[in-house]
Amino acid sequence: MNVKRSRLQKYEDRSSFFGMGRKGDETRGRLLDATQDLIESGGYYGAGLNQVIAASGMPRGSLYFHFPGGKDAMVAEALRRAGREIGQAVGDLAGSAPDAAALVTGVLGLLGDRLEASGWRKGCPVATVALEMAATDDPLQEVCAEVYDSWDGALRDRLAADGHPDPDDLATTVLALVEGALLLARAHRSRDPLDRVARKITAFLAL
Amino acid sequence: MNVKRSRLQKYEDRSSFFGMGRKGDETRGRLLDATQDLIESGGYYGAGLNQVIAASGMPRGSLYFHFPGGKDAMVAEALRRAGREIGQAVGDLAGSAPDAAALVTGVLGLLGDRLEASGWRKGCPVATVALEMAATDDPLQEVCAEVYDSWDGALRDRLAADGHPDPDDLATTVLALVEGALLLARAHRSRDPLDRVARKITAFLAL
């Protein structure tokens, strides 16, 4: 025990690679967690910094240490991270889905579970911010567009691989359908819209 | 000229029936116009009362005279009014549309024009508020759900009249599709998503 360790060894004790594992990255992560949760639930304005620091348990000063760009910088990173998480979850599902229809119904089921389990708080993590910022020149607007683009692209690739005609049109249509169903489900606090769309989507994708 | 008029006559000069035409209803209407415009553009929190009174040209105090319930009461009425306006526009279109597919493409075109002409500000007038309020116990949440229900019901009736099977599922699916397309169009500041969905919807409704 108590073997002498080089700086590199100590460094790797707490991380797999660069950037992670330092003391403050825990704080940073918690701030992002809280931000992600709050903006998904209530949008950009619904996620006040006071709520973020209360939910994360981190002090105000740490926020501006880790995100010198302030709220917008933190929200931007939270949005990108949320986009990656959803993208990954869908990607995992895509691996086991035999066809596009099964993938989409699987995604709808997954999102429905997530939505219901969260008390109708967690729908699409970027939708609210995207709408709030659509008419502004805030850089967050572009961040949201990029997240949607990443989803659209992944979906299009899968549809093309499955041999669907017009994969571009179809991918955007399916994405719109899922986003719209999530919106209605949140508005009604019910997964009915998701279920209804799921029942129809199979016929649609068989076209 | 200058004929002496009874109060009732004067009253009816500017209105068809009760509630309209009085002096202050002009103010009330302008406040609602401004509120409707601002919440559609930036959501509940994006429509600050300072902006509403600036856009309407009306003083702060008048707002609380006409809407003793404050911002929430005014926003609720603006949402309902917006819901009625869209519902009526769609109803007008429905009168001349030969079938459901034509109606939906017509609606998508109408909404696309409106969205583009407004500089990507005017999409769905209730969507942003619906998402912002979905996780709260604010009464506005229910107002949004009612507006969606009214649209869903009207659409379902039309689809049923046209002889489509599963008009309930189909109506919600079409509504989700339109809402999702509007969301993506606003996020991308482009009517592409609306056009793509329009190309696909015809085949779908021919099922």
Added chain:
DNA sequence: AAAAATATGTAGACCGATCTATTAAGGAGC
């Protein structure tokens, strides 16, 4: 290896601006 120096991060008081809402007083038209 001890001590000094430097980086890294924490902590919360504080600021001006803005938010919604209230209030008291005055004008306009019957």
Added chain:
DNA sequence: GCTCCTTAATAGATCGGTCTACATATTTTT
């Protein structure tokens, strides 16, 4: 004179953001 409506000053809370002091690691110096 009476009701309907307007007007602006103001209150109290909350917003995002800044600041300084402090604590804890880590590196450098001796």
